[in-house]
Amino acid sequence: MPYNITPADGTLSITLENGDTQVLNLTESTKAHIIRKRKPVHAQPVGYDPSNPANINGDTTMRVVFQEQYYVMVHLSDGCPPLRIAMGEVDNQAGWTNDQAGANACVSAIESAIIPA
Numbered sequence: 001m002p003y004n005i006t007p008a009d010g011t012l013s014i015t016l017e018n019g020d021t022q023v024l025n026l027t028e029s030t031k032a033h034i035i036r037k038r039k040p041v042h043a044q045p046v047g048y049d050p051s052n053p054a055n056i057n058g059d060t061t062m063r064v065v066f067q068e069q070y071y072v073m074v075h076l077s078d079g080c081p082p083l084r085i086a087m088g089e090v091d092n093q094a095g096w097t098n099d100q101a102g103a104n105a106c107v108s109a110i111e112s113a114i115i116p117a
Helices: 100-113
Strands: 003-008 011-016 021-025 031-045 062-075 083-086
Touching: 003 100, 011 100, 031 100, 062 100
Parallel strands: none
Antiparallel strands: 003 011, 011 021, 031 062, 062 083
């Protein structure tokens, strides 16, 4: 689901695809950390050549191809379950790509939006 997230001045504003907006307060006790999940997408022969799908180079051993998804988990101080931000799916944050660098950029943006008490 595409959405927009804007961290600024002690808040994290989230606007969903349907236009609903939620504003969360970021306090000194707010914590953000990165998790990486790997899920199997499909299996293909080890010798598979995508340029010539008919030729698997004689090796029929199957291997599983994994897709990685990075998330930033934001733990707020209000006791609610953590907010999970999927990297690569935030429309207004081009730098929050689905890799370690994008997740680092997200954590940095959130941490810099926290206003000390």
